[in-house]
Amino acid sequence: MPSASQNPDPSRRRDASQQPDSNELSPPQQPLGPAYDPLAHRPGSAHYYSSILSILDHINTNKPLIMPARCRELMQQLDLVEWSGPYPDGVEPRQVPFFVSDVRFHEQLGNLYERVAELAKAGARQETRTLRRGRGRTKLSPDQEKSLDLFAELQEKIDGIHGQLHKRHYNWNASAGDAFVRLMPFARSLRDQTARMPQEIREFVVKVVLRPEEISPSAKIQRRRILEHAVKLARLPNPDLHLRKFNIGILQQTIDLQGDSLEQRFARIKAEVLTDDYLQDHRSRAGKSALAWLNSSRGGNYCPPPYPSWQGDLLEECRAASQKIVVGARQLSYAAFSKLRLENRHLAGAEPLFHTFVKETHEQVKLAHGSDIDLPPGRGIFMAGPLLNKLFHGYGWERGAEGDARYRDTSGAWWGPAMASYENTSAIFLRGWIAVLNPAPEFKLFNTRYALVIDNNHFTDLYGCAYGIPESVITQKVASTLHSPDRKPGKRTADLSAKEASVSGLIDATIEAGLPPLVLGTMSQLFGGMSNALPVGHSPTLTWELSRQGGAWKDVYNHVHWSWMVWGERSTESVTEKAAPMAEADREIRKFAIAGQQILGLFFDRYAAWKGDLTPGARAAPIMLRKAYEIYRATKAEHPSIPKDEKVYIGLYNRNSPGTLPTPLIDCSTMQLLRHGEPVQLPTWSDGTENRELNVWREMVRPILTKTAPDGFEREGDYELAIIGTKDIKGIA
Numbered sequence: 001m002p003s004a005s006q007n008p009d010p011s012r013r014r015d016a017s018q019q020p021d022s023n024e025l026s027p028p029q030q031p032l033g034p035a036y037d038p039l040a041h042r043p044g045s046a047h048y049y050s051s052i053l054s055i056l057d058h059i060n061t062n063k064p065l066i067m068p069a070r071c072r073e074l075m076q077q078l079d080l081v082e083w084s085g086p087y088p089d090g091v092e093p094r095q096v097p098f099f100v101s102d103v104r105f106h107e108q109l110g111n112l113y114e115r116v117a118e119l120a121k122a123g124a125r126q127e128t129r130t131l132r133r134g135r136g137r138t139k140l141s142p143d144q145e146k147s148l149d150l151f152a153e154l155q156e157k158i159d160g161i162h163g164q165l166h167k168r169h170y171n172w173n174a175s176a177g178d179a180f181v182r183l184m185p186f187a188r189s190l191r192d193q194t195a196r197m198p199q200e201i202r203e204f205v206v207k208v209v210l211r212p213e214e215i216s217p218s219a220k221i222q223r224r225r226i227l228e229h230a231v232k233l234a235r236l237p238n239p240d241l242h243l244r245k246f247n248i249g250i251l252q253q254t255i256d257l258q259g260d261s262l263e264q265r266f267a268r269i270k271a272e273v274l275t276d277d278y279l280q281d282h283r284s285r286a287g288k289s290a291l292a293w294l295n296s297s298r299g300g301n302y303c304p305p306p307y308p309s310w311q312g313d314l315l316e317e318c319r320a321a322s323q324k325i326v327v328g329a330r331q332l333s334y335a336a337f338s339k340l341r342l343e344n345r346h347l348a349g350a351e352p353l354f355h356t357f358v359k360e361t362h363e364q365v366k367l368a369h370g371s372d373i374d375l376p377p378g379r380g381i382f383m384a385g386p387l388l389n390k391l392f393h394g395y396g397w398e399r400g401a402e403g404d405a406r407y408r409d410t411s412g413a414w415w416g417p418a419m420a421s422y423e424n425t426s427a428i429f430l431r432g433w434i435a436v437l438n439p440a441p442e443f444k445l446f447n448t449r450y451a452l453v454i455d456n457n458h459f460t461d462l463y464g465c466a467y468g469i470p471e472s473v474i475t476q477k478v479a480s481t482l483h484s485p486d487r488k489p490g491k492r493t494a495d496l497s498a499k500e501a502s503v504s505g506l507i508d509a510t511i512e513a514g515l516p517p518l519v520l521g522t523m524s525q526l527f528g529g530m531s532n533a534l535p536v537g538h539s540p541t542l543t544w545e546l547s548r549q550g551g552a553w554k555d556v557y558n559h560v561h562w563s564w565m566v567w568g569e570r571s572t573e574s575v576t577e578k579a580a581p582m583a584e585a586d587r588e589i590r591k592f593a594i595a596g597q598q599i600l601g602l603f604f605d606r607y608a609a610w611k612g613d614l615t616p617g618a619r620a621a622p623i624m625l626r627k628a629y630e631i632y633r634a635t636k637a638e639h640p641s642i643p644k645d646e647k648v649y650i651g652l653y654n655r656n657s658p659g660t661l662p663t664p665l666i667d668c669s670t671m672q673l674l675r676h677g678e679p680v681q682l683p684t685w686s687d688g689t690e691n692r693e694l695n696v697w698r699e700m701v702r703p704i705l706t707k708t709a710p711d712g713f714e715r716e717g718d719y720e721l722a723i724i725g726t727k728d729i730k731g732i733a
Contacts, residue, residue: 033064033175037071043214049206050199056080056191059183064175072176078210079220080187084173084180094162096169097180105161112158119151186223193231197239204243205230212250219250222257226250229262236273240732241458248376249461254504264556268522271300271556272463275523279327294523302527302555306562306582308575318529318586325530325593329466329521331658332600333457336434339653342723344380344431347641347648348634353627353723354429357610358383359485360617361390366482368430369489370496376459377432377501382482384426390616391606415605418598425599428478430496432459433503434600437471442595445588448472448515452596455503462503465521468533468592473509477501511535520593524557530589531582532559541581608655608720612705624650624721625697626688631668631723643725651724652704655716661731662724665701673700 036058038051055075058065067075075081084097091098091106092113098106173180183191190209194202208230212219219226233242249255255265274290281287294300305322307315343353359365363385370379421440428435434454443449449471455462478501480494500508510517518533519525525532536558537546548560555561562582566575609615613622628650635642642648647669651662664674672679673696680700682693707717 033066034058035066035068037068039070039074044207044211046200046203046207049203049210052078052080052210053191053194053203053206056183056187059174059181060188060191062171062174065181067176067181078213079184080190081181082184083176094165096165097173099168099173099180099182101182101184102165102168105165109158109161112154112161116151116154116158119147119154122147186227190227193227194234197234201234201239201243204240204247205234208243208247208250211247215251216253225257225262229266232266233269236269242269244458245461245463248459249504252376252461252502252504254461254502267556269463271523274300275526276330279323279330279526294527297552300523300527300556301553302523303532303559303561304527304563305529306531306579306586307529308572308579310572311576314583318590321590321594322525322527322529325590325597326465326521326526328597328601329454329593330457332434332454332597333465333521335659336454336600336604337431337456337458338728339722340429341728342643342648342725345641347627347723348630348639349641350630353611353623354607355381355485357607358429361387361606361610361615363387365485367485368428368478368496369481369483369493370430372497373431375497376456376503377430377496378459379496380428380430381485382426382428382478386422386425386603386606388423391610392615415598415601418595418602421595422599422602425603427603428474432456432501433506435469435474436596436599437474438595438599440595442591443471445518445592446515450518450592452520452593452600453503453506454600460503463522464503464519466593466597467503467507467520468518468589469506469510470513470515473506473513473515477506477509518589518592520589522557524555524559528555528559528562529582529586530593531586532557533589533593534585541585605716609716611721612716614706614714614716621688621694622697622701624723625666625693625701627723628666628668628671629686629688632671632684635669646726649724649729651722651728652719653722654718655720656718662722662728664724664729665721675700 036051036055038048038055041047041051052075055065055067055071059081072083076083082099082101084099087093087098091103092110094106094109096102168182169180172182174182190206194205197205205227209223209226212222212226230243230246233239233246236242246255250257255261271294274293277286277290278294282291292299294302305315305318307318309315340354344355346352355365358381362383364383366382368380368382370377373379421438424439426437428437433456436452437443437449439449443451445468450468451471451474453467453469453474455465455467457465477499478496480492481496481499481501483489483493499505507517516534516538520530520533531541532555534542536549537543542559544565545554545558545560548554548564549558551560551564553561553564562579566578569575569578606615611624613619631642631648635648647667649664649668650666651664653662654660666673666682667679671682671684673682680696682696683690686693688694704719705717705721706714708714
C-alpha cells in the first residue's frame with residue numbers, strides 16, 4: 001500500500017538534479033521566428049487583416065514568432081489568442097505554461113490529489129492495524145483491495161489530465177518571446193474553416209468577421225453566426241462580391257443576424273446567383289438546372305404572373321417586359337458603375353472626365369458632398385436640364401417629329417420613346433446609386449412622383465439592383481448636400497455619409513412616409529411580374545398575401561402564388577376580377593420601370609457619343625486622345641492620382657454586349673496604340689493635337705467608333721471608348 005508521502009504526479013518523478021529552477025515552464029531556447037504587427041498597417045486595410053491571418057496561421061504551426069507589445073494587446077482585445085501567465089495563488093504549478101483556458105484541468109488535478117492524499121492516509125491507518133494482528137504475510141481485506149483499485153483509478157485519471165496538458169502545450173502553444181501563445185477556440189475555427197480558401201478570400205472573411213466589432217463591440221457576440229454565413233458566401237461564385245455586400249450590411253446594421261434571418265438571406269442570394277445563370281443562357285445545362293431549382297418548392301418557388309392562363313397575349317407581354325426590365329436593371333447595376341470607376345477620378349490632377357461631360361451638356365450642375373467615400377452612398381454629382389443641341393449628332397439634327405424619327409431609326413431604337421421627355425430629366429450619380437427624376441406621367445405612381453434608382457451592385461448590401469423610390473424622399477436626402485462645383489462644401493452643407501442615404505436608408509424612409517418602395521431586379525419580378533415589385537402584403541393590392549404566409553406556396557421573397565387568391569372560384573369572370581388589381585399594378589409599374597431605363601439608356605448613349613467626338617462642338621483634338629496624353633505625363637511624373645496597383649488604358653467596350661469585359665486600345669504608360677500585330681507608337685513628346693497622332697487616330701481609331709448609315713451620315717458604331725484599368729480587363733473592378 002502506498003504511503004501518504006508518495007506523489008503520483010508524473011511531472012515530479014525526477015531526481016532533484018533533473019528539476020528546473022522554476023516550477024513554470026520557460027520558452028525553449030530556439031530561433032525567435034518571424035515578427036508580425038497588424039498595426040503597422042492602417043486598420044481596416046487588406047494588409048491589416050492579412051497580418052492577423054498570418055499570425056493565426058503561424059501559431060497553428062506551433063513555431064516561435066515575435067509580436068510587439070501593441071500587437072499582443074490588439075490580439076487579446078480581439079479575443080483571438082490567449083497568452084500564458086504566472087500560476088495564480090491556489091493553483092500548484094505544473095511543468096506546462098499556465099493558460100486560463102486550462103484552469104479546469106488544474107482544478108481537476110487539485111481535487112484528484114486531495115482524494116489520493118485522503119486515500120493514502122486511510123490506507124496507512126489500515127496497514128498499521130493489520131500489522132498488529134500477527135506475523136508474516138497478511139491477507140488484504142476487501143476494503144484494502146477496494147482502496148487499491150480506487151487508487152489505481154485516480155492514478156489513471158491524473159495521468160490522463162497531465163497528458164492533456166502536455167498535449168495542449170506541444171500541439172497548441174507557440175513561443176512568443178518571454179511567453180507562450182495559443183489560438184482561442186473561435187480563432188482556431190476561423191483559421192480552420194478558411195484554410196482551403198484563396199488567400200484574398202480568406203482575408204475578406206477575416207475582415208467581415210472582425211470589422212463590425214471595430215464599430216460596435218456588441219457585434220462580437222454574433223461572431224459564430226457571421227463566420228458561418230461568410231463561409232457559405234465564400235463558396236458561391238464571385239465570393240468577394242457577396243462578402244463585400246455582407247460586410248456593408250453589417251456595418252450599416254441593415255442585416256438581421258438573429259434567428260433564421262441569415263438562412264433566409266442566403267436562400268435569396270442563391271436564388272439571385274442562379275437567376276444570373278438562367279439569364280445568361282436558359283438553354284444550357286446550367287440554365288436548365290438553375291430554372292429547376294428556382295421553380296422547386298425547396299428552392300426559389302417562384303410565382304407565376306398575375307394573369308389567368310387564358311389571357312395568353314397579356315401573359316406573354318408581362319413575361320417579356322418583366323424579363324427586359326430585370327435584365328436591364330442587372331446590367332446597369334453590374335456594369336454601369338464599373339465603367340465610370342476611373343472616369344470619376346481626378347486622374348492627372350484634372351477634373352474627372354464624367355464631370356466635364358456633365359458640365360458641358362447640362363444647364364444645372366452641382367456636387368453632392370459625402371465625407372466618407374467608403375460608406376454608401378459616397379459622393380457624386382447632380383445634373384438637370386440636358387442641352388439637346390450639345391448632345392445629339394452634329395449633322396443638323398433638329399427638334400421635331402422628323403428629327404426624332406430619323407435619330408430613333410438609326411441609333412438605339414429601344415430607348416427612342418424617352419426622347420420626348422428627356423429634356424426635363426434630372427439625375428443624381430453617386431458612387432452608391434444613380435437616380436433618374438422626371439415629371440412624365442409614367443413616373444407617377446400611388447399619386448406620387450417616383451424616381452428610378454439603380455443600386456451599385458459592388459457597393460451595397462442588397463441584391464435588388466433597381467428600385468422605385470418617391471422623388472420627395474430622394475430630394476430630402478440629397479438637396480442639403482449639394483454645393484457648387486467651383487466651391488468646397490460649406491459649413492451648412494450636409495453630409496451624405498451621415499444622412500442614411502444608402503438604398504437601404506431610402507427604402508426605410510419610403511416606408512416611414514407611408515409609401516411602398518419598389519424592387520425591380522430580382523427573381524421575384526422576373527418570373528412573377530412587376531406586381532411583385534410591391535412589398536409583401538401591400539394594401540390594397542396584395543393584402544390577401546398576409547393570410548397565406550404560413551403556407552408553402554410562396555417564393556423565396558415571401559410573395560404568395562396568386563392562384564391561392566382565386567382558389568375555389570368557378571367562373572373566369574370572378575378570377576379575372578380578383579386578379580385585376582395585381583394586373584393593373586403590373587402594367588403601371590412596368591411603364592415606370594421601362595421609362596426610367598430608356599432615359600438612362602439615352603443618357604449613356606450620349607455620353608459614349610461625346611467621348612467618341614460624335615456630338616456637336618469643335619475640338620482641337622479628340623477628347624480621349626488628349627486624356628491619354630494627360631494620364632501618360634502624370635504616370636511618368638508618378639502623380640499620386642495614378643493607381644499604383646494597376647495600369648491605365650484607353651479601352652473599348654462593345655455597346656451591343658453590355659457586361660462584356662473591355663479591350664485595351666491605348667497603353668497610357670507607353671502611349672502605344674495596341675492592335676493585332678505590332679503596336680503603333682504615338683509620339684510621347686506631344687499632347688494629342690499634332691498631325692502625326694491625329695492622323696493615326698483618324699485612320700485606326702475613328703473607324704472603330706463609327707459607321708456610315710444608308711443616308712450617308714456618320715453614326716455611332718458598335719464600340720465606345722472608356723478609361724479602363726487592369727482590374728476592368730480582368731473583371732475584378
